[in-house]
Amino acid sequence: xxxxxxxxxxxxxxxxxxxxxxxxxxxxxxxxxxxxxxxxxxxxxxxxxxxxxxxxxxxxxxxxxxxxxxxxxxxxxxxxxxxxxxxxxxxxxxxxxxxxxxxxxxxxxxxxxxxxxxxxxxxxxxxxxxxxxxxxxxxxxxxxxxxxxxxxxxxxxxxxxxxxxxxxxxxxxxxxxxxxxxxxxxxxxxxxxxxxxxxxxxxxxxxxxxxxxxxxxxxxxxxxxxxxxxxxxxxxxxxxxxxxxxxxxxxxxxxxxxxxx
Amino acid sequence: xxxxxxxxxxxxxxxxxxxxxxxxxxxxxxxxxxxxxxxxxxxxxxxxxxxxxxxxxxxxxxxxxxxxxxxxxxxxxxxxxxxxxxxxxxxxxxxxxxxxxxxxxxxxxxxxxxxxxxxxxxxxxxxxxxxxxxxxxxxxxxxxxxxxxxxxxxxxxxxxxxxxxxxxxxxxxxxxxxxxxxxxxxxxxxxxxxxxxxxxxxxxxxxxxxxxxxxxxxxxxxxxxxxxxxxxxxxxxxxxxxxxxxxxxxxxxxxxxxxxxxxxxxxxxxxxxxxxx
Numbered sequence: 001x002x003x004x005x006x007x008x009x010x011x012x013x014x015x016x017x018x019x020x021x022x023x024x025x026x027x028x029x030x031x032x033x034x035x036x037x038x039x040x041x042x043x044x045x046x047x048x049x050x051x052x053x054x055x056x057x058x059x060x061x062x063x064x065x066x067x068x069x070x071x072x073x074x075x076x077x078x079x080x081x082x083x084x085x086x087x088x089x090x091x092x093x094x095x096x097x098x099x100x101x102x103x104x105x106x107x108x109x110x111x112x113x114x115x116x117x118x119x120x121x122x123x124x125x126x127x128x129x130x131x132x133x134x135x136x137x138x139x140x141x142x143x144x145x146x147x148x149x150x151x152x153x154x155x156x157x158x159x160x161x162x163x164x165x166x167x168x169x170x171x172x173x174x175x176x177x178x179x180x181x182x183x184x185x186x187x188x189x190x191x192x193x194x195x196x197x198x199x200x201x202x203x204x205x206x207x208x209x210x211x212x213x214x215x216x217x218x219x220x221x222x223x224x225x226x227x228x229x230x231x232x233x234x235x236x237x238x239x240x241x242x243x244x245x246x247x248x249x250x251x252x253x254x255x256x257x258x259x260x261x
Numbered sequence: 262x263x264x265x266x267x268x269x270x271x272x273x274x275x276x277x278x279x280x281x282x283x284x285x286x287x288x289x290x291x292x293x294x295x296x297x298x299x300x301x302x303x304x305x306x307x308x309x310x311x312x313x314x315x316x317x318x319x320x321x322x323x324x325x326x327x328x329x330x331x332x333x334x335x336x337x338x339x340x341x342x343x344x345x346x347x348x349x350x351x352x353x354x355x356x357x358x359x360x361x362x363x364x365x366x367x368x369x370x371x372x373x374x375x376x377x378x379x380x381x382x383x384x385x386x387x388x389x390x391x392x393x394x395x396x397x398x399x400x401x402x403x404x405x406x407x408x409x410x411x412x413x414x415x416x417x418x419x420x421x422x423x424x425x426x427x428x429x430x431x432x433x434x435x436x437x438x439x440x441x442x443x444x445x446x447x448x449x450x451x452x453x454x455x456x457x458x459x460x461x462x463x464x465x466x467x468x469x470x471x472x473x474x475x476x477x478x479x480x481x482x483x484x485x486x487x488x489x490x491x492x493x494x495x496x497x498x499x500x501x502x503x504x505x506x507x508x509x510x511x512x513x514x515x516x517x518x519x520x521x522x523x524x525x526x527x528x529x530x531x532x533x534x535x536x537x538x
Contacts, residue, residue, distance in 0.1 A: 002331045004433035004443050039408045040320055041355045052308045056407060058353040066359075081352070081360065086403045087310035087326025095347060095403070096362070129353035131405065133324055134307045 007090045009185040013170040020182070022051075026175045027221055029165075032229060034146065034236035036153040044154020046236070048146035051179060052136035055143055057150035061126035076121030080109035080128045082143055088135040104140050105130075111144055111193050111203035112151065115159045126156065137180035138166045141191050144203060145229060152237055163230045164193035164203055167222045169210055174218055176225045190218055194226050276466075276481040283469040288478070290319075294471040295517065297525075300419065304534035305427040312428035312450075312536070316420040319475055320410025322354075325420040327402055327428050331441060334390070334397040342389020342397040346375035346421060348404040348413075355409035371404065373460065373499045374417045377489030380496040381458035384425065388452050392435045400428075411476035414487050418460035419529070426450035426531050429538045447538040457531060458496055459522045460489040463514055465504040470514065472521070488515060490522040 013021060024030070030051030039045035042058035065071035082105040086093045112128070128150065130143045144164035152158060167176045170186035183189055188208025195202045210218065279289065286294055298319030307313035312327035334341060348371035350358040363371075378384060389398040402424055404417050430448040433441050464474030464482040474482055484502025488495060495515055500506060506514075 002441050003329075004331060004431040004441060039322075039353065040410070041408055042353065045353075054307070056353060060352075060356055063356075083351075085324075085326060085349075085405050086347070086401060087307055087313065087328045089309055092328035092330065092401055095349065127352070129351065131351055131353055131407075133326075133405065134309050136308065 003091060009181060013182055013185060014173070020170075020175065020179075022179055024177075026173060027225070029177045029225055029228065030179065032232055034149060034232060036149055036236055036240050042150070042154075044150045044152070044156070046146045046149035046153055048142055048149070050138065050142045050145075051177075052134055053132070053139055053142045054134040055139065055146050056131045056133065057143065057146040058129045059126065059147075059150045059154040059156070060129075061154070061156070062121045062124035063127075065123070065125040070125070071123050074119070074122050076116075076118040076124045076126060078109055078113050078116060078118060078126045078128070080105045080112065080130065080147065082108055082130045082132070082140070084132040084135060084139070088132050104143070107203060107205070108140065108144050108147060111164070112147060112162055114202055115148070115162055115195050115197065116151070117157050117159075120157070126151075135180070137178050137183040138191070140164070140203075141166050141193070144193050145233065149233055149236060153240070160195055160197035161230065161233055162193050162195050162202060163226045163233060164191065165222055165226050165229060166191040167218045167225075169208065169214065169218075174214060174221065176221055188214075190215075190222070192219075192222055192226075194223070194230075196230060275477065279478060279481050280466045280469065283466060283471060288471070290475060292473075294469075295521065297415075297473045297521075298475065300416075300529070302419065302423055302529065302531075302534070304423050305536055310424075311430050312424045312426075314420045314423035314427060314534075316416055316423060318410070318412060318416035318419070318473070320408055321412060321416045322407040322410075323404050323413065323416045323420040324407055325402060325404045325417070325424040327400060327424050329401065329430055330399045331391065331396050331433060332399045334394065338386075339394040340390045340397075341386035342384075342399065344378070344384045344386065344389075344400040344402065344425075346371045346378065346402045346404070348374070348406070348417060350406050350409070350413075354406045357409065358406070369499075369501065370413050370417055373414050373487050373489075373497070374404070374421050376497040376499075377418055377458045377460045378421065378425075381456045381489065381491045381494075383422070383454060383456045383458050383491075385453055385455055388448065391433050391441075395439070396433070396435055396441065398430060400425075400430075409476065411479040412462050412473050414462050415460055415473060418458070418489070422454075422457060422459075423531055423534055425454050426534050427536050428453055429536045449537065450532075450535045456491045457526055458489050458491045459525050460487050460497070461518045461521055462487040465502075465506065470506075470510060472517075486511070486514060488518040490515075490518045492523070492526065495519070 310326035484504025
């Protein structure tokens with residue numbers, strides 16, 4: 001179907017002053033905002049804005065497995081459903097989930113499973129629903145990061161959080177946190193995720209071309225940036241309880257004030 | 262462990278409790294029979310969409326976005342564009358929602374919102390024509406339920422309407438070779454939207470009728486009726502569920518809808534969300 005404006009890529013991905021098109025340095029992250037407990041009906045939930053990416057994640061579980069034959073007698077199962085809204089991308093996405101969404105769901109599921117104690121929940125399922133409502137490159141990493149937060153918000157025992165980020169190569173230069181344009185027009189894209197309980201990679205994909213040396217450097221800069229995002233995850237988790245604490249303190253204060261009168 | 266179906270949790274005791282309170286014209290959340298929960302509108306929140314809105318009504322939250330395609334018009338309406346409405350009840354939004362293709366409930370939501378808009382002279386389909394018989398805009402207004410707290414229809418209606426008002430469609434024209442070209446300008450809400458229809462939903466338990474059922478009221482009510490109104494006219498009605506309504510009740514509700522609709526139109530002042538581009 002034709003569109004009035006066509007999706008075109010710029011020839012250069014760096015500006016005259018050496019910065020990237022959105023004004024960032026090579027090792028600079030886009031602004032990241034996270035919040036937990038945003039969906040009341042869910043057992044746990046989180047919302048993430050990462051540059052122009054906007055992602056919701058909700059966790060339900062442990063609950064009955066549906067359909068029943070998927071249940072495992074000795075352990076729980078984790079099911080992840082990564083979906084994008086029709087309006088999250090340049091050209092309207094068809095409403096039914098496509099091959100890409102199914103593959104990414106699986107990759108994220110495999111990434112998150114190691115941090116859970118599924119053997120403690122035989123016969124049940126944990127379902128993680130991820131909805132990308134606005135997309136601009138790196139949605140699988142954003143989704144993994146926000147899904148880990150939602151699991152933690154649900155109070156599900158975890159060995160650690162999981163944090164994810166894509167690094168890559170554009171116009172021959174190594175950069176971190178590729179934007180949508182950089183992802184499409186760049187030379188290499190390397191999404192990865194770390195499970196912090198053992199500091200190992202739990203999600204790893206790579207498309208493009210890099211020399212061995214470039215790969216080594218990319219990995220190292222990814223780990224540095226991942227630590228920065230991890231701190232933000234922890235702050236987001238804590239801030240929910242800090243808010244509750246402040247609220248309770250305020251109530252107690254107003255009660256004691258009332259008593260004195 | 263939580264069961265799949267939270268409908269079971271709404272017991273006959275809770276039903277009686279809600280109904281008894283309604284008879285005293287009291288509701289569990291402190292509202293009167295004809296009060297809405299608090300509406301909150303955030304407009305134009307999605308960068309990738311050509312219009313969008315994030316609307317909450319109490320606990321209910323619906324995010325809507327607009328996308329477009331250029332296609333050929335229907336043969337019987339050669340100079341009119343098309344506007345379609347879709348709704349997704351995300352399993353993320355409630356344990357009541359299941360995965361899979363659209364079910365009755367999501368189709369009803371989309372249809373009721375669509376009919377309220379379609380019969381109201383809201384979307385100016387003639388303005389969506391690029392060239393007669395050749396090229397028109399096809400608009401997709403897609404609603405996603407993010408949290409289900411009852412009364413999706415009214416929240417969806419405001420969400421869809423706000424989305425249309427925030428629209429910014431690149432203006433196209435066909436050049437001499439019949440190829441599509443961008444004029445460099447945009448069509449916005451002022452070009453596309455005329456009337457502002459609102460849909461108002463009432464629940465019924467026994468012989469008590471009340472506006473804007475919340476989730477527990479919705480789960481225990483016998484049925485509901487949704488009425489779409491513009492400034493001057495009633496444009497669409499949908500009765501659903503097993504409840505029946507007397508003719509007098511329907512007349513009374515139509516009258517109430519016009520009244521409350523006027524107030525909403527004034528309070529929301531949706532034209533403030535126009536996007537100039």
